[in-house]
Amino acid sequence: MSLRLQARKLACERDDRWLFRGLDLDIRAGEIVRVEGPNGSGKTTLLKILSGQLADYHGELFWNEAPMRRSRKAFLANLLYLGHSPGVKAALTPLENLAWYQALAGEPDDAAARLEALASVGLVGFEEVPAGQLSAGQQRRVALARLTLIPRPLWVLDEPFTAIDRDGVVALEARLSAHARQGGCVLVTTHHALAASSALRRIRLGQGGDDAGA
Amino acid sequence: MPGPDASPVSEQQAGVACREPREGTAVAVRATLKRDLVLMLRRRSEVLNPLVFFALVITLFPIGISPDPALLASIAPGLLWVAALLAALLSLDSLFRSDFEDGSLEQLLLSPQPLPALVLAKVAVHWLLTGLPLALMAPVLGIMLSLPAGSYAVLALSLALGSASLSLIGAIGAALIVGLSRGGVLLSLLVLPLYIPVLIFGAGAVQAAILGAGVAAHLAILGALLAVALMFAPWAIAASLRISING
Known part of the structure; x- marks a missing residue:
């Protein structure tokens, strides 16, 4: 198609x-x-x-x-839509944020893919830090990791x-x-x-x- | 972020082709449940606020009215129910607000999964962390109002059943006002009329237990109200969210 x-x-x-x-x-x-x-x-x-x-x-x-x-x-x-607001929960870690998006998109639960997606936006070492403690740019990168994580x-x-x-x-x-x-x-x-x-x-x-x- | 050469092109090729909608609603619902539970447990104050409010209001009544056990026992069912209802109402405003503010709500609406199922998961978490604790706490506060001994189980049961309806109905209001900056009062005006049947039969069940009459009818009606709310509220919440986001 x-x-x-x-x-x-x-x-x-x-x-x-x-x-x-x-x-x-x-x-x-x-x-x-x-x-x-x-x-x-x-x-x-x-x-x-x-x-x-x-x-x-x-x-x-x-x-x-x-x-x-x-x-x-x-x-x-x-469709993969990234809006004005990154849609990243401050109280959740980047990994937890991505896990929700993965499930929401109907993708199989895959922790390795989430780590890889975070690595692809340069967030190695920040996987378990609550997103609220990350900078605005890093939060945006968490959102951008969805581009790699969810194939659309x-x-x-x-x-x-x-x-x-x-x-x-x-x-x-x-x-x-x-x-x-x-x-x-x-x-x-x-x-x-x-x-x-x-x-x-x-x-x-x-x-x-x-x-x-x- | 790797450059174009670093990305595994052949692997991505498959993903770029047009996709058919996939199933996976159960996975998405479970993930939403888990996410909201984790979020609420990390913001304990939001979970504790309604419980503290409930305890404070009930503590003030014997002081403000009269310590007379007979008088307190006669008004206890209504007091406990009204206070629990208001406590649940207090916590509703935040149900969709933080998701709206950080952009998660638009992502929720753009999910290929059915929205009513996803919002039902959110409401279930709200009930688990607000309605259920209120129901479990009510018998303890009932002691303070010298509620007769036989009615504690009915009080907890009626609150557990009733607060589930309250969460479902209240979520419709919360979804309608999510786009407004100060919707608190409006939310109360919207949902309080719909709360009245639940309040009547909930307090009635406890009253009947005190009088020794049958409570089954009251509880059955509470159950019926819950069943109706479960059938219609998820769709109403989903439609309300769409309206709010559109505005």
């Missing part, structure tokens, strides 16, 4: 203001789509709509040619580079393009300049006008 997320005539209104209108999107396997725009232009809202969290929009969404309403379960089984083709990442140090940013960027090369698909908002590549597409959200997927 291929991977295709489409939106037709997507529009969203907030407080009597159109965030975007007439937005047509067609996102396929192997693409990195960067949603750009100034603060308050609706980037997070667009990602939430595209990840099926907000129902308050006009237009239609399709997942693999089927309307989103009917294919929601199949869509969620393919569609990544929707809202500001994943927040609080990440320079080396981490380089590694995460490489991780994103590797995912796209392997046939995955990444939808990302960031103010950080992503290195241009053939896989990269941009969607610019402006000030309420009509938008077109570039």
Whole structure:
């Protein structure tokens, strides 16, 4: 089965203001789509709509040619969403946090995979420290460990580079393009300049006008 | 984080293909139960607060009203039930709030598992660490209110049954107000009317035990209320969470 997320005539209104209108999107396997725009232009809202969290929009969404309403379960089984807040419990250790996410995603319980995922984001030695004692960047890395832990083709990442140090940013960027090369698909908002590549597409959200997927 | 060359490409290839939804609801529910239990046990004050509130309120009544055993015994069933109900209500506000604030709640909603099953696990933990301890503690406080000897078991049983309904119904309210910064009063207004049947039959069971009448009918109705709550509340909680997150 291929991977295709489409939106037709997507529009969203907030407080009597159109965030975007007439937005047509067609996102396929192997693409990195960067949603750009100034603060308050609706980037997070667009990602939430595209990840099926907000129902308050006009237009239609399709997942693999089927309307989103009917294919929601199949869509969620393919989605990995990282939001503004990392979703990391301060009172739990990184390992315990990941164990919950693993079970929630329907993956088999695998402690070795969790250790490996934490190692892949450079958190060796912090596995058993309560996440509340980690720095903001380290907590973000715990959340990013899910990218390795839970194999999902569609990544929707809202500001994943927040609080990440320079080396981490380089590694995460490489991780994103590797995912796209392997046939995955990444939808990302960031103010950080992503290195241009053939896989990269941009969607610019402006000030309420009509938008077109570039 | 390793670069693209370091990642095992061939292994990942399989994961990147489009996936069919998998089963595994039981695993997810068990993991949610375990996670919430661990979380609550690490934040002991949240577990202890309702119990301390319950004990304080019950301690104040003999001092404030009268130490007369006959008078206290006559109002004890209602007092114990009202105090336990308010104690349970106090703890409800935090049921989904910390998950909402740290972003775990949106992840819970995006899980491919059925949301009603997952929220039921959260409510079960709330009952285990709030309703059940309140029910076990009530007989001890009953002694302070000179509750007649034969009614302790009924008191604990009615509270255990009733508080499960309270947790389920209250969770609907907690889910509705999770997006509001100060929803405490609103939560009380929302759920207290729905608590009244539970309170009537719960306190009635203890009253009946004191009078020597049959308690089976009261307990059966409490059980029926719980059964109805178990059937409908998980779906209502899930829908309420979706509404809250949408807003």
